[in-house]
Amino acid sequence: MTEVGAGAATPDTLRVQMVADLRARGAITSPEVESAFLKVPRHLFAPEVTAEEVYQAPEGIFIKYNPQGRPVSSVSAPWLHAQMLEAAQVEPGMAVLEIGSGGCNAALLAELVGDQTLVTTVDIDPDITARARKLLAEAGYGQVRVEEADGARPLRDPPPHGFDRIIVTVGASDLPTAWTDQLAPNGRLVVPLRFRGLSRTIAFTREQGHLRSDTLIISGFVAMQGDSAYAPRTVRLAGQDVRLVVDEGQPAEAEALTEAFTGPRHEEWTGVELGGSERILPRLEVWLAGATAPYGRLRATQAATDRGLVGWVLSRGMPAVWNRHSLAYLALRRVAQTTPERYELGVIAHGPGREHLAAHLTDAVRRFDREARNAGDPVVRAYHRHDHEVPAGVTVDKPSVRLTIT
Numbered sequence: 001m002t003e004v005g006a007g008a009a010t011p012d013t014l015r016v017q018m019v020a021d022l023r024a025r026g027a028i029t030s031p032e033v034e035s036a037f038l039k040v041p042r043h044l045f046a047p048e049v050t051a052e053e054v055y056q057a058p059e060g061i062f063i064k065y066n067p068q069g070r071p072v073s074s075v076s077a078p079w080l081h082a083q084m085l086e087a088a089q090v091e092p093g094m095a096v097l098e099i100g101s102g103g104c105n106a107a108l109l110a111e112l113v114g115d116q117t118l119v120t121t122v123d124i125d126p127d128i129t130a131r132a133r134k135l136l137a138e139a140g141y142g143q144v145r146v147e148e149a150d151g152a153r154p155l156r157d158p159p160p161h162g163f164d165r166i167i168v169t170v171g172a173s174d175l176p177t178a179w180t181d182q183l184a185p186n187g188r189l190v191v192p193l194r195f196r197g198l199s200r201t202i203a204f205t206r207e208q209g210h211l212r213s214d215t216l217i218i219s220g221f222v223a224m225q226g227d228s229a230y231a232p233r234t235v236r237l238a239g240q241d242v243r244l245v246v247d248e249g250q251p252a253e254a255e256a257l258t259e260a261f262t263g264p265r266h267e268e269w270t271g272v273e274l275g276g277s278e279r280i281l282p283r284l285e286v287w288l289a290g291a292t293a294p295y296g297r298l299r300a301t302q303a304a305t306d307r308g309l310v311g312w313v314l315s316r317g318m319p320a321v322w323n324r325h326s327l328a329y330l331a332l333r334r335v336a337q338t339t340p341e342r343y344e345l346g347v348i349a350h351g352p353g354r355e356h357l358a359a360h361l362t363d364a365v366r367r368f369d370r371e372a373r374n375a376g377d378p379v380v381r382a383y384h385r386h387d388h389e390v391p392a393g394v395t396v397d398k399p400s401v402r403l404t405i406t
């Protein structure tokens, strides 16, 4: 192993340091993933930037933008590659399908399975497959199979028993049938899924005819193109400053909600407190998606908070509920004189039904606090739309699957 010492940092020393950091922050937990990370020369998969940027950048590196300037392809962040690979539990000899190709993750997968020919990576974009093919070959992984295809569709020539692991590395808003059809009976599907305005990379296994999650990772990805592309719907409540993100075609009357938002507000504080380092809010956000509908996210700029248009909300958005004429969202306030800092969750509501809606959301938060706060991550189950087995209650309906969250 290369030693980290004095002198100019080489890609090898930078990589050793990166792996040590990933281990220290808990992104790498297994010796197998650690060993793969030490072997794969990550910098060769991002020749557009320096080795320092590759190994020291906490986030991904964008490599292609669409004509509107939105990123459509990237080499994902090291911590995200690591957490997804840990969640995938890849073992030697497994057949693996990666959807979305950058080259780097496919090389890591090749190290984990121990045979490059067992790894297939597909990308919808011919520029990206050409780039991945070239970089994989240059880095010594030329036997990885790189295919240009819409990953939402069944692949040509899948292994007869299916793929042991399918790892989707692009933001999906559905679980196309092709993925479950191509997944081996004991397979694991790892996929960044968007639902109700949230993005979570979810590891699923099969359970009695449906999929069941066992890992949720907070993550953001470039959006899927092709058959499974989606267009999120946003209702502007105050120009660009305050928006309600409405997913999955949920009903939302833009005019009535905008009018409600300009009217009086009602506040209710829940008594439910969070510590700054507790990761309770991400768990609550997902849990609420299975407990109440319609449900989405209120996003506001800092300027909107500063002008008092909204309560104190996080920049990535806060849970929101609404009905025909009213809406309510969660906000935070600092609990005085606590070290470390603690925050209380509250509800701010607008519209003629504001008190009722605020009580509804407050009750849900308190129920979470009593029943689910300390129960680990919520469990997401995905049932194919043609199944009859779907339990009653709040569901999140996608084109191919119906999700329950408990």
Ligand SMILES: C[S@@+](CC[C@H](N)C(=O)[O-])C[C@H]1O[C@@H](n2cnc3c(N)ncnc32)[C@H](O)[C@@H]1O
Residues within 6 Å of the ligand: 072, 073, 074, 075, 076, 098, 099, 100, 101, 102, 103, 104, 105, 106, 122, 123, 124, 125, 128, 149, 150, 151, 152, 169, 170, 221, 222, 223, 224, 225, 226, 227, 228
């Ligand atoms: C975040 S990048 C992949 C990162 C990569 N796996 C790595 O090693 O870091 C996402 C990729 O998904 C691709 N993509 C988007 N929609 C797709 C689809 N329907 N099928 C296959 N690939 C798709 C994009 O072209 C983009 O290159």
